[in-house]
């Protein structure tokens with residue numbers, strides 16, 4: 001029997017890096033988590049235990065910190081581009097490098113109507129993400145958002161679905177729509193300013209979510225994806241994952257308390273998980 005090595009890759013995950021950029025008037029604080037993954041000629045490392053072509057994952061981690069001083073100054077996309085270029089060009093055995101970065105949102109504290117020069121508040125769980133992949137011929141960049149917790153208190157319905165012998169769900173023309181969105185979009189044409197693209201796409205996603213008269217999470221997801229593709233010619237496709245964070249009306253009638261769709265139980269699990277990719281035809 002012939003046994004062979006299939007697809008393989010290796011790298012360092014969850015490299016936690018914080019940076020202070022000391023500007024004359026204020027400090028900029030950035031906090032990121034970086035994953036590095038390399039593909040290439042690692043056959044003998046697996047089959048013979050020969051590490052001659054192995055750049056240790058510890059060195060990969062150190063490289064992230066070392067290059068951050070001069071090359072993490074603007075967007076996470078620009079830093080990831082620099083890192084993949086470094087690994088592919090300095091390591092001949094590496095045929096493809098992938099760098100994923102997630103940036104935690106921190107905002108300068110707003111005190112007495114002004115931003116504090118060096119005190120910050122967390123923007124919650126939301127993260128700006130990127131995945132950059134490079135091989136000898138090509139480079140691909142996708143950007144996104146994870147853990148974007150959004151909710152609306154009306155303009156969301158769910159009606160006229162299949163009913164069979166197991167259906168108990170009541171139709172509703174007015175429910176809470178809450179989700180913790182994960183979004184990623186792939187650039188066709190690499191933009192000059194990734195941060196500006198990110199801010200503009202994030203705003204459009206939120207604006208569409210807020211303004212949409214939703215007949216289902218599926219329909220709202222598609223509307224959000226379509227809005228981004230219509231407004232951003234440089235985006236090739238966009239994928240969204242929208243868990244339905246159910247808020248179930250609490251039955252106050254059992255206590256003879258009059259109510260008008262005001263009191264709910266937020267349930268974490270089980271939850272509906274709606275996901276799709278929206279792309280140009």
Ligand SMILES: O=c1[nH]c(=O)c2[nH]c(=O)[nH]c2[nH]1
Nearest residue numbers: 158169215216217218244272
């Ligand atoms: O927007 C929704 N889509 C569904 O597919 C679904 N299924 C369900 O039970 N509630 C909902 N809501």
